[in-house]
Amino acid sequence: MGRLRRSRTHKAQRDIHRASRTRARTKDLDQIQLIDLDPKNRAALEAQPLDFEKPGLAQHYCVECAKYCETDTALRSHWKSKVHKKRCRALKEPAYTIEESERVAGLGREGKRSTWVAATASTPSAVTAAAA
Template structure:
């Protein structure tokens, strides 16, 4: 008797692999918050010199999303999109600090354990 169904060799790993590719990787939120949204840097990014290797000669740039667009109409359309609005909402939240990340890993001063004075009173 022949094989009844095809073997499912990849076990749904394709989408995970696609997501981990670095060719479509943009700047992280903390990089944009700390560097790009600074008023001095933002002005430089919005008024970039002409670069023949960038889309739209580098003249149509969204600072929040860190992306270049071909035309001004495409940039205007992007500003009205859900993707841009979602990104702006995510940028309003404060970036994680090094201290917060250390506390989450249990390395900081207060790593979730109650202090000695709290333990003595109970």
């Protein structure tokens, strides 16, 4: 029969807020880039042991989306989906670093060189190797 309420009610956003509160969160893009896309970790995630608590016994896992699928067919159709392609496109962009976020907030070192560049520039062998 459906809901029995008027079309315009006070706090019409209630359902949206409740859904966002109870929605299962997935991994953030920076977590996937730094941890899951590492070749050792990726191989371990793609070849997980049987787990009866996870969908598809944890055998069909999309590393880029951090999502379990029930069957191999579902995983293949997920790879062709717009959601997966959009996520892969977003993962190609580099993740923000802590230094970048501090610089944007006005806490970073604008005119100073980083310690890594200063350390490599001070050693003559590094300079000659970089020039070659």
